[in-house]
Amino acid sequence: MRLLLRANTHRRIDGGCREVAASPDTPGRERWLWQVRLLDAAHGPSYVPLPRAHRVTESLAPGVTLEVVAEPGTVSPTVEVVGLGAPSEVARERDEIVVLLACGGQVLVEDRHLLADEDALVLAGDDPLGVSVLSPPGSRSLVAVVRLRPADGRVMAWVP
Numbered sequence: 001m002r003l004l005l006r007a008n009t010h011r012r013i014d015g016g017c018r019e020v021a022a023s024p025d026t027p028g029r030e031r032w033l034w035q036v037r038l039l040d041a042a043h044g045p046s047y048v049p050l051p052r053a054h055r056v057t058e059s060l061a062p063g064v065t066l067e068v069v070a071e072p073g074t075v076s077p078t079v080e081v082v083g084l085g086a087p088s089e090v091a092r093e094r095d096e097i098v099v100l101l102a103c104g105g106q107v108l109v110e111d112r113h114l115l116a117d118e119d120a121l122v123l124a125g126d127d128p129l130g131v132s133v134l135s136p137p138g139s140r141s142l143v144a145v146v147r148l149r150p151a152d153g154r155v156m157a158w159v160p
Helices: none
Strands: 002-005 011-013 017-023 034-040 054-061 064-070 075-084 088-091 097-103 107-109 113-115 120-123 130-134 141-150
Touching: 002 113, 017 097, 017 120, 054 075, 054 097, 054 141, 064 075, 064 097, 064 141, 075 130, 097 107, 097 113, 113 120
Parallel strands: none
Antiparallel strands: 002 120, 011 017, 017 034, 034 064, 054 064, 075 141, 088 130, 097 120, 097 141, 107 113, 107 130
16 A cells, blocks of 8 residues: 655644654544654654653754654554665565655655655555655655554554
8 A cells, every 4th residue: 555645734733743644543543553743843752642652753854853653562663764866765564564754855756656845655555565766856855764563473554
């Protein structure tokens, strides 16, 4: 599954925080597992339902921090920010969810999805297990690669 999430659709919550993606995506629907959020300048950590949640943060640009929070023992999150000069390949395992977040410019995914700054592409399920990412000609962009892996051996699924 591929799901393109434009920056202008990220949900504003918690007074200065934008939710890019979460599981569940509607509060109170199912058991909380993980969230990917953008924090504005001077905004501390966002609220999470579990006090022992695993939190990973990465500064993306002046005044913007990527925050990934997950339920420990169920989801293991990692974040890597990759500079795009030459085309790169992002591979993922069948049992993980990957969120690609454009930061610092545009990112072209699979030669067909053009992500503007803070747009995201969520990859889950069987298709695709690998995508190409690159900066459009004449630019040098960054992409944040958020990996959400199962910590308990189960295959992760996400239904937005």
